Amino acid sequence: MNRKEQEMDRIYVGVFEMFGSPSARGVSAWTHPRSDLTRFHDVAHWVDLARTLDEAGFDWLFFADSFGYPTVGGQMVDAAARWGINFPLLDPQLLLPILAANTRDIGLVVTETTGLHHPFETARRFATLDHLADGRVGMNVVTGSIQNVVADLFGHERMREHDMRYDMAQEYLDLARRYWEESWEDGALVQDPSTPVYADPARLHRIEHDGRFYRSSGYLTVDPSPQRTPVIFQAGSSGRGKEFAAANADCVLLQSADPAQMAANIADIRARAAAHGRDPRSIRVVATQSFFVAEDARDAQRLRDQFRDAQTIEVAAAMFVSNTGIDLLALDPDKPLSQVPLDDVVGQMGQSNIDRFVGPDGEGPTVAEILEQLRVRGIRGSQIVGTPEQVVDRIEDLLAATDLDGFMLDPLFGGEDVRDFARLVMPELRRRGRIPEAGVGGTLRERLFAADTATPRL
Ligand SMILES: Cc1cc2nc3c(=O)[nH]c(=O)nc-3n(C[C@H](O)[C@H](O)[C@H](O)COP(=O)(O)O)c2cc1C
Structure with missing residues (x-):
């Protein structure tokens, strides 16, 4: 088997984390004794978590981020504070250099919300991070959840519309990319004490940009990092979000849902990528996935049951309002979601969690059914339960049914879930030839695209 064929079977495995928010994603588990x-x-x-993942051979550790918390009518809902839903949430970019210094191979992916900082500032910050992490940095580009709160916190006159946020994000990323790729030629950093020449002025280029949202001219004040442009992750799943992902992302994140729906989504993203002149197979598409795994299937089921019993409608509803602006608890429980009119907030925050429950004809589950689904499965959805062999069988079924390139473990109870997965499931994935030995090395871009390119760069 040549290297390319081997890579066909290779899957990519990351871990989803948040720096705070014990009830992140509408999941309540922090009160359970297993949870950390x-x-x-x-x-x-x-540091301990990152080292465990590095040694087990995970491809990346991912930090989501957001500036908002659940509100109704401008006020934080009580459940947000009482349960810790997107609140408190610390700045994960500040963790990255610490984790980089304490790991060797694993990719470190962190979220950047567009529209809040100037793209030059982002370009400088991520170039710095990529230097400190020796080329292992990924940037999860989001237009940002909970935009009504973002508008309040940042003093915007009103919330920016959904599609305009993506227009801004495109210009933002284009400008940052010009700074990363064009400002310094290869070899511009000379560092020759004998001449002396530190950087060669002839090989530095001034970027000029005068766009719809941003203006900037000058030089990137950081010399090129190993990857120059960090690996771009993206998770928008609305039509506009998918378009943005297809144009820009190296790695697309999906939330797990029904496999047939996911397969359609993936085919759509790959087709859109092809329409942008990209090789559709050059995009890695992965879905979040939770696991309850134990050597004995009954122990795994017990964990799943305990998790299910700990979930509350209150937390699920608070998470949903923060994603969509829709307060399910204030609606008629016997009617579907189409009872809610779209306005300048609803429909302009996240769309995918509305689309998920509204059929093309406006029908769909009732509000009571939606709440129960969210309570049991959290905002993200899918869970796999069983022994390591059963879990990997289910993973392989999912890969075959969807054309996914891998998944991102969403640890519901926290570190213990990750450690069990590393101890039990990673060796089984390796035994079946799905993941390489730990210690792959290289930049994150090399790690994810070794079959397609031998360079650390774009
Ligand atoms: C795996 C995954 C991770 C995400 N991480 C973040 C995040 O860190 N911050 C954020 O604001 N949104 C995050 N999102 C949400 C999306 O990026 C996007 O904001 C949301 O889907 C709404 O955009 P859309 O209407 O295009 O779907 C994530 C979504 C998924 C599936």
Whole structure:
């Protein structure tokens, strides 16, 4: 088998985390004795987790981020504070250099919300991070959830519309990319004490940009990092979000849903990528996925049951309002979601969690059914339960049914889930030839695209 064929079977495995928010994603599990979700202030907790993942051969550790918390009518809902839903949430970009210094191979992916900083500032910050992490940095580009709160916090006159946020994001990323790719030629950093020449002025280029949202001219004040442009992750699943992902992303994140729906989504993203002149197979598409795994299937089921019993409607509803602007608890429980009119908030925040429950004809589950689904499965959805062999069988079924390139483990109870997965499932994936030995090395871009390119760069 040649290298390319081997790579066909290779899947990519990341881990989803948030720096805080013990009830992230509308999941309530931090009160369970298994959970360590309240230990997030402890640097040793993160270093230990990152090292475990690095040694087990995970491809990346991912930090989501957001500036908002659940509100109704401008007020934070009580459940957000009482349960810790997107609140408190610390800045994960500040964790990255610490994790980089304490790991060797694993990719470190962190979220950047567009529209809040100037793209030059982002280009400088991520170039710095990529230097400090020796080329292992990924940037999850989001237009940002909970935009009504973002508008309040940042003093915007009103919330920016959904599609305009993506227009801004495109210009933002284009400008940052010009700074990363064009400002310094290869070899511009000379560092020759004998001449002396530190950087060669002839090989530095001034970027000029005068666009719809941003203006900037000058030079990137950081010399090129190993990857120059960090690996771009993207997770928008609305039509406009998918378009943005297809044009820009190296790695597209989906939330797990029904496999047939996911397969259609993936085919759509790959087709859109082809329409942008990209090789549709050059995009890695992965879905979030939770697991309850134990050597004995009954123990795995017990964990799943305990998790299910801990979930509350209150937390599920608070998460949903923060994603969509829709307060399910204030609606007629016997009617579908189409009872809610779209306005300048609803429909302009996240769309995918509305689309998920509204059929093309406006029909769909009732509000009571939606709440129960969210309570049991959280905002993200799918869970796999069983022994390591059963779990990997289910993963392989999912890959075959969807054309996914891998998945991102969403650990519901926290570190113990990750450790069990590393101990039980990673060796089984490796035994079946799905993942390489740990210690792959290289930049994150090389790690994800080794079959397609031998360069650390775009
Ligand atoms: C795996 C995954 C991770 C995400 N991480 C973030 C995040 O860190 N911050 C954020 O604001 N949105 C995050 N999102 C949400 C999306 O990026 C996007 O904001 C949301 O889907 C709404 O956009 P849309 O209407 O295009 O779908 C994530 C979504 C998924 C599936």
